[in-house]
Structures are given as structure tokens and as C-alpha cells.
Amino acid sequence: MQTSSLELAVLGLLKEGPMHGYELRKRLATTLGPFRAVSYGSLYPCLGRMERAGLVAETSGAIGPRRRHAYQISPEGETYFFQQLEHGAVYDNDRFRLRFAFFRYLPKESRIGLMERRKVYLQEKLLEFKESLQTTKDRIDSYTMSLINHGMSSCEHDIRWLEELIDQERATDEPRRRPTRRKQA
Amino acid sequence: MQTSSLELAVLGLLKEGPMHGYELRKRLATTLGPFRAVSYGSLYPCLGRMERAGLVAETSGAIGPRRRHAYQISPEGETYFFQQLEHGAVYDNDRFRLRFAFFRYLPKESRIGLMERRKVYLQEKLLEFKESLQTTKDRIDSYTMSLINHGMSSCEHDIRWLEELIDQERATDEPRRRPTRRKQA
DNA sequence: GTTAGCATGTAAGGAGTTACATGATTTT
DNA sequence: AAAATCATGTAACTCCTTACATGCTAAC
Numbered sequence: 001m002q003t004s005s006l007e008l009a010v011l012g013l014l015k016e017g018p019m020h021g022y023e024l025r026k027r028l029a030t031t032l033g034p035f036r037a038v039s040y041g042s043l044y045p046c047l048g049r050m051e052r053a054g055l056v057a058e059t060s061g062a063i064g065p066r067r068r069h070a071y072q073i074s075p076e077g078e079t080y081f082f083q084q085l086e087h088g089a090v091y092d093n094d095r096f097r098l099r100f101a102f103f104r105y106l107p108k109e110s111r112i113g114l115m116e117r118r119k120v121y122l123q124e125k126l127l128e129f130k131e132s133l134q135t136t137k138d139r140i141d142s143y144t145m146s147l148i149n150h151g152m153s154s155c156e157h158d159i160r161w162l163e164e165l166i167d168q169e170r171a172t173d174e175p176r177r178r179p180t181r182r183k184q185a
Numbered sequence: 186m187q188t189s190s191l192e193l194a195v196l197g198l199l200k201e202g203p204m205h206g207y208e209l210r211k212r213l214a215t216t217l218g219p220f221r222a223v224s225y226g227s228l229y230p231c232l233g234r235m236e237r238a239g240l241v242a243e244t245s246g247a248i249g250p251r252r253r254h255a256y257q258i259s260p261e262g263e264t265y266f267f268q269q270l271e272h273g274a275v276y277d278n279d280r281f282r283l284r285f286a287f288f289r290y291l292p293k294e295s296r297i298g299l300m301e302r303r304k305v306y307l308q309e310k311l312l313e314f315k316e317s318l319q320t321t322k323d324r325i326d327s328y329t330m331s332l333i334n335h336g337m338s339s340c341e342h343d344i345r346w347l348e349e350l351i352d353q354e355r356a357t358d359e360p361r362r363r364p365t366r367r368k369q370a
Numbered sequence: 371g372t373t374a375g376c377a378t379g380t381a382a383g384g385a386g387t388t389a390c391a392t393g394a395t396t397t398t
Numbered sequence: 399a400a401a402a403t404c405a406t407g408t409a410a411c412t413c414c415t416t417a418c419a420t421g422c423t424a425a426c
Contacts, residue, residue, distance in 0.1 A: 004413060022377050031321050033332045042414055044379055068377060103328040136216050143288040147218045150346050157342060161335050189385060207405050227386055229407055252394070253405060376423075387412070395404070 003084045005098055006038055006046050011055065011081040012102040014073040018059045021047055021069065033101045047071060055080055086110050090117045112169050119162045126155045188269045190283055191223055191231050196240065196266040197287040199258040203244045206232055206254065218286045232256060240265055271295050275302040297354050304347045311340045 013019060013027050021043055029037035047069075050056045055077035059070045073081070085099050085106060096118055103111050129152045137145070198204060198212050206228055214222035232254075235241045240262035244255045258266070270284050270291060281303055288296050314337045322330070 006413080020377075021379090030317065031325060031329070033325075033329045033336070039415060040378075041380080041416070046413090048379095097332060100332055101329050104326045132215065140216060140218075141289050144216070144218045144286050146350065147282060147285055150343075151218070154339065154342065157339065158335075165331065191385080205405075206407090224387060225406070226388070226408080231385090233407095372426090374423100374425080376421100378420085378422105380417100380419080382415100382417085384415070385413100387410100389408105389410090391408080392406085393404100394406105395402100397402070398400085 005095055008084055009098055011073055011077050018070040018072040091121050112166055115162050115166050122155055122159050190280055193269055194283055196258055196262050203255040203257040276306050300347050300351050304344055307340055307344050
């Protein structure tokens, strides 16, 4: 039973502190990297389900003057979050990126493990592309060919990115508790 | 009302000739570029809906000895296919790739038009990335930063790909009626 | 005092998935 | 004769969407 991306994202954001739905949605759309702006029609029912499941709890003290339901992550939610973050599938682009955005909550070994798994998956995918090209190259038209070639080069690009990150990760001794001390751009 | 990707893919494949469900599924998984293997639980109901909508028709003459329902594209389906191929949204990765795989069915001008629209969309997305980095760079951690930077470079990669293709397209005079001059089956 | 933005929800639907159920034919 | 693969379908579910409905508060 796989957690939905939304649940994982909500739990990860709530680790920073209690938040209400409207605010969560804004954070989902902006600071959580290049993620989709989820609709309220998904978010509020999701928060309800998570509360019933005991992953989040409503904070009794309302944050502001308005009628709003601020949620905080529960201890069960914390456990669940780490479990899902670490042992989830690596073959889903969006989910991997989401988990990557929460890497700061994982120990170095888990981060490297996840990136290695992702790298292996991408390499397998690349191989499939190559085989597919070999077996179908006489039957497919130039546009499909171009599509596959571009897909391969994107895949290679992603692999190089992961390799660099893995190297960086291995190079640092510290558990990297905070972002970094350098600016990175 | 947007056609589902699956409908579009089915129509495009049926343009090559009548096919039954099982065969369509194999083609979807293999020769149609890097596309997902759709499940029968999607495919068969989809074929049924499309038949009721008059986009495809069952060919009475069964292809082989087995019990199987071969479908062919109807004239309405053809019209619909071209319309959807040309006037669809350009901001959905998977859908754009799908349509790209059927580019041979479009005139040169439409191909260029679609690629230009896609390019504009990607450039806008890139700008959003940059602005997002500007406004949030002090608040986000290094992993999110890396994610955004990688997203930007992937975006740029896609833009370069499109630019090359547009140039190639503009350089050829012929309407490029067929894939190439080689055998095709 | 009205518009803009904050805030929470429900209902219906879309586009798929997995798991199940069935049977026919070809290969070993 | 058994196993693999061809072939078609249904039921229940997932995870999201859009559109609607409501009302409060801050700013202009």
C-alpha cells in the first residue's frame, strides 16, 4: 500500500511546524521545488483522511483570529514519514523528486542508497531504450526516433546529476545537518 | 473536453491499419516510443467507449482464427484525431511526446507551430524557475536548490532539442510525406 | 462598501490502476 | 498433457481534477 504523493508532501511540510490547509497549498505550489499546485478538492479530503488515520492532529489553539484548522504531524506520522521516505519506489519521477526535496531529514547513508537505487533504475531504462532502438530502428519513423534519442539523452543527464550528487555526498564527512555553508548557484 | 492520451494513441495506431486490443497494447508498450504499457483494464473499456462514440468500428472480417475484435478507425475518428493532434495542450509532457510520435501525420506548418508553442511554454516555465530561485533562495535547503537547478537544466535541454528540430524542419522544403525512403514494416 | 484574498469544504467525474475471471490456441 | 501466451473482459479502487458553495476579513 503506497502513500500518495500528497500525503508524503503534507507530512514533510508539517515537520516544519503546524499549518492549515490554505497555507500548505501555497507551500506545495512554491517552496517545495517544482511541484504542482494541488487543488483544495484534493488537499482538504486528504487532511481529513490523515487525521482519521492518526498521522496528523488538529492543534487546538488556533493560530490566527480566523476560523482555521491548523494541523500538526503526530509521532505516528513522523514514523510513517521516515518509513515512506526511505523505502519507497524509485521509478516514479515525481515521487523521487518529492522525496529528494525532503532529503535533509534522512541520514547520509539513506540518501546515498536512494540515489544509487534511482541511478540503477535509470541505467536499466537507458538500456531498454537502446534495445528498443536496435530492434525497431527500421520500422519507426524519424520523429519517434528523435523522441527516443532525446529520451535517452535526458536519462543520461539525470544519471550524471545523480552521480555528481552521490560523489558530493560521499565527500562530506559531516551528516550535513543544515543546507550547506556555501551559496550554490 | 480533452481526449485522453489513450484515445489519441489508439486512434494514431489504428491509422496504420485494423488491430485488436491485445495487439494495440503491445504496440503501445513498444513501438510507440517510450510510452507506458497501458493495462487491459483501461484499454478495453476505452475501445468500447470509442466504438459507442463512433470514433472506431469493429471490422466484421476477423483477422485470424481466434475470437478477437479487430477495430479500425472511422472517418469521424480521423477528423477527430487530426483536430486533437493539432489543437491540443502543449503543457503536458506525456501528451506532447505522444503527439510528437504522430508528427508524420501533420503538415510541416502544424509541426512547427506545435513545437514553437511548446518552446514558449518551456521558456515560461524556465522563467518561473528562475524567479522562484530568486525569491526563495535564502529559505530553501541545498537539496531543493539542486532539484530546481536540475529542473532548469532539463528544461533548457528540452528547449535546445526543440530548436534543433524546428531548424531542421524549416530547412527541408519537402512536406516530408513519409518517414524516410526505406521500407516500413 | 465593494473587491481581493483568506479559508474550508462537497459533489461529480476523469483517467487510469490492480486483481480477478475466463477461455482458446500454440508450444514444449 | 502441461505450460506459455494469446485474447477479452469486469469490479473495485486510487488519486487526482473541476466546479460549485460558503463565508470571513483586509484593503482600497
